[in-house]
Amino acid sequence: MLKSSRLQFRKMNSEDIPMYHKWRNDMEVMISTNPLLDVYTLDETKDFVENIILQSPSSKSYIIEESETKIAIGITSLINIDTKNQNAECIIDIGEKKHWGKGYGTEALSILLEYAFLELNLHRISLRVFSINEKAIHIYSKLGFVNEGVSRQSLYRNGKWHDIIHMGILKEEFLKTDVRGHG
Numbered sequence: 786m787l788k789s790s791r792l793q794f795r796k797m798n799s800e801d802i803p804m805y806h807k808w809r810n811d812m813e814v815m816i817s818t819n820p821l822l823d824v825y826t827l828d829e830t831k832d833f834v835e836n837i838i839l840q841s842p843s844s845k846s847y848i849i850e851e852s853e854t855k856i857a858i859g860i861t862s863l864i865n866i867d868t869k870n871q872n873a874e875c876i877i878d879i880g881e882k883k884h885w886g887k888g889y890g891t892e893a894l895s896i897l898l899e900y901a902f903l904e905l906n907l908h909r910i911s912l913r914v915f916s917i918n919e920k921a922i923h924i925y926s927k928l929g930f931v932n933e934g935v936s937r938q939s940l941y942r943n944g945k946w947h948d949i950i951h952m953g954i955l956k957e958e959f960l961k962t963d964v965r966g967h968g
Contacts, residue, residue, distance in 0.1 A: 787847065787900055792892055794847035797838060797860065799831075801848055804857055806830040808880030816942065818878055818918070838862070849879070849893045858884040861897050863910075871908035873901060891924050898928065902956040909955050915940055916948040929962040930954045 787794035797805075806827055808814050825833075838846045846862040859879040866873040875897055879890050901907045912930065914921050917940075930952040938946035 787896060788852060789892055789896055791852055792889060792896065793850050793852045794861070794893075794896065795850060797834070797846045797848050799835065799839070801857070802831050802834050803827070805834060805860065805880070808860070808878060811880070811882075813882060814878060814880050818876075818915075843867070847897075849877075849889070851884075857881070858889060859893065861893050863897065863901055863905075863907075866905075866907075871906065872911070873905075873907055873909075874911050874913075875901070876912070890921075891928065894924070894928055898954070898959050902959050907956065909953055910959075911951065911953040914950050914952060915942075916950055917942060922950065922952075925952050928954065929958045931958075 806825065809830055810824055838844070841864070843866045844862055844864040845866070846860060848857045849859040849861055850857050858881040859877065861875070861877040863873040863875055875894065877890055877894050877897070879885055879893075898910060901910055911933070912925065913936075914925060916922075916935075931954065932950060933953045934951045936949040936951070939949050940947040
């Protein structure tokens with residue numbers, strides 16, 4: 786279920802900390818996804834992964850790998866999973882920059898949505914995206930996410946204020962999209 790012809794997911798584990806640490810400290814990777822740009826020590830990353838990512842009862846995080854090579858290229862998560870109301874928020878980062886622009890983000894998010902809706906039986910998935918991240922907004926729209934609102938001027942980057950856009954998709958909307966059947 787958690788794979789396509791090009792990608793597969795595996796549970797994140799403590800051996801992934803050095804790789805995730807590299808991605809987390811790469812400003813090119815994080816500038817469009819992390820509101821708190823900073824440089825983290827390995828101990829800070831280790832603490833974050835072990836206590837927030839791996840121990841959270843309300844999240845599921847997966848390393849995105851190329852199916853053929855088993856090379857890790859990114860991470861995706863469902864966070865703030867609310868089973869009563871069947872909601873969650875999704876996050877995705879393609880950490881390996883040489884894999885940008887190849888459709889891996891769209892494909893990985895499609896896999897995650899299929900899992901969330903068809904296996905976890907969630908009803909709604911939301912996300913937040915920075916207004917400066919036009920490529921991501923395009924991808925999310927293509928997958929069926931709709932704009933649900935804006936937090937105006939809540940992100941400060943390079944001396945300017947930017948909006949954070951809130952988007953969501955319902956199970957019935959996802960089932961109608963043509964991006965399913967990714968392999």
